[in-house]
Amino acid sequence: MLKNGFEAIGKSIRSFGQSLDRTGVLLEGNASYIEHLNPSTRCVSNAGRRPKMEAAAFIAPNASVIGEVTIGKGSSVWYGATLRGDINHITIGENTNVLESAIIHVAKIHRDIPTIVGNHVTIGPSSIIHACTIGSNCIIGTGSQILDGSVVESDSIVAAGSIVTYGKVVSSGQLWSGTPARYVRDLTSEEKAFIKQSAVEYAGLSLIHAKECDKSLQEIIAEDEKSHILEEIGKFGLPEKEKVEQETGMFFRY
Known part of the structure; x- marks a missing residue:
């Protein structure tokens, strides 16, 4: 009963505040400024096509997933990334x-080419993946470009900063590097195993980020209060729980 009363009072106060804001804007006339709240671009429809994402996928709050995009289970789109x-x-x-x-983008002007990326693929920061196909178990290094009509076959690595030019094929099990990218050598069995390990570890890390990003304001405030209490306890010299650092093994190596 008391809760319902507080809710009613809260709604009334908010409504009054909104009325005051509208009145202020009206009085200011042409000198008024209205700040628009931009909606999230995590999942945006385009021409009637809406992204399809498995429940377990992590999409960062400031990532953009637009139009006809399908994202599989356990996959993640990190901060500032764009899939159009x-x-x-x-x-x-x-x-x-x-x-x-x-x-990640597609093509339909000169040629009709979608973009298809397989399982257990790690696409490095600031990479451009445009109208191409990437097989499963691949690493696309930081800042690389995979251009229209090209194919990166499974169990392959494209080194950081490389450009795989139009229509090129990176054969399975190979390392390519350079601008334009060229064949360097075949991958070792250890490197092939690392490709999948890296993808799995990032998938696990994405679950932690998803949990943090989904926290409510109340949860964040409660954690801040808990942290403050622990700091105060530390000032009295009481022992705190020892932090154990764990080696994640998440890094690129070529």
């Missing part, structure tokens, strides 16, 4: 990670 399926479709497999500021 507006003129064709994008398909991302399972446990694939699109890291910070990477861009």
Whole structure:
């Protein structure tokens, strides 16, 4: 009963505040400024096509997933990354990670080419993946570009800063590097195992980020209060729980 009363009072106060704001804008006339709240771009429809994402996928709060995009279970789109399926479709497999500021797009002007990415793929930060196909178990290094019509076959690595030019094929089990990218050598069995390990570890890390990003304001405030209490306890010299650092093994090596 008391709760319902507080809710009614809260709604009344909010309504009164909104009325005051509208009155102020009206009185200011042409001198008024209205601040618009931009909606989230985590999941944006385009021309009637809406992204399809498995429940377990992590999409960062400031990532943009637009149009006809399908993202598989356990996959993640990290901070500042953009997947734009507006003129064709994008398909991302399972446990694939699109890291910070990477861009994935498609083509439908000169050629009709979607973008297809397989399972257990790690796409490095600031990479550009454009109208191409990437097989499963691949690493696309930081700042690389995979251009229209090219194919990166499974169990392959494209080194950081490389450009795989139009229509090129990176054969399975190979390392390519350079601008334009060229064949360097075959991958070792250890490197092939690391590709999948890296993708799985990023998938696990994405669950932690998803949990943090989904916290409510009340949960954040409660954690801050708990942290403050622990700091105060520390001032009295009481022992705190020892932090154990764990080696994640998450790094690129070529």
